Amino acid sequence: MFKSTYLLKSFGELSVDPEIALTNNKPTFLEFYAEWCEVCKEMAPQVSAFKDEYEKDINFVFLNVDNQKWGNYIQKFAVNGIPQVNLFDKKGNLISTFIGKQDEIKIRESINNLKKEEKPYEEIINDEFSKMKENKNNEVSPRSHG
Template identity: 45%
Template sequence: MTLPDPAAEASSPLGRRERMVLAAIAAALALLLFWLRGGLQPQAPLEQLARRSPELPLALASGRPTVVEFYADWCEACRSMAPAMAALESEHRGDLNVVLLNVDNPRWSPEIDRYAVNGIPQLELFDRGGHAIGRSLGARSRPELASIMTALIEETPLPPLAGVGSLSPLTGGEGPGTGPTTPAQAQAGPRSHA
């Protein structure tokens, strides 16, 4: 057993008691930070979906229908729709791809422009061949999402829901699968809050 060295304690600016108090405060702050960041809770459904989302080119070339959701972390409608999207994505895994593209990530700027995203959530709907066949604007309930996904998988017409429509085969010369662009679409971007 070694005895404390009085010379070493004298040279230390903090005594043993002060070091213990500082260690306890540091541990309490670490626990508080851990708790504030969610502790051991699993990620929210939106983050789970985004993390397991396949790359867009791979999804479109997979031979499965694809739903592309343009979203943002701060979007309450996107967050409220996420549990249903996550559940349906799990149910249809292998039959359908779900790809999430965050409008706040500059990496997706070309896709935001290509698909004329001017509000979120916006779903772009693709057939098995990777061709854009429809679009859904705004938040969707689980039954609405299920009917959209079922129509894509079964290759039947999209359901007649407000804000859901098929895309015209005429693209206005903007490139394949871009769909028509209206003056309203050209006015504001998804981050403009217009």
């Protein structure tokens, strides 16, 4: 689990800026996550492997829900449980949403369809996810990665 936690903590640094990602004419994989989220930790190695495999053709954006900097995105995409993955076509249109723990095969198929400009799964919600914690002070901590 240490490797998963380390990977998750590095997501903010590996992320493409969302404003750039949604306007640079490449499809986008956007994940909302938190360091305390157990399902996020479980999925981190696979998500990291997808990033390594597909980042040439697809933007990978990782937004930590504990960082108030991303509050507008959290509201815009109605993030209520994490991990939440939104897939966007190259024009920045939201085409698919995954909430909770996802099967590697479904995600891979959706990413491949996104790359080929075919419509992936619309919405897949798994009941295995973490409820978002409310940040009552709206503070950004040193560990909230950007």
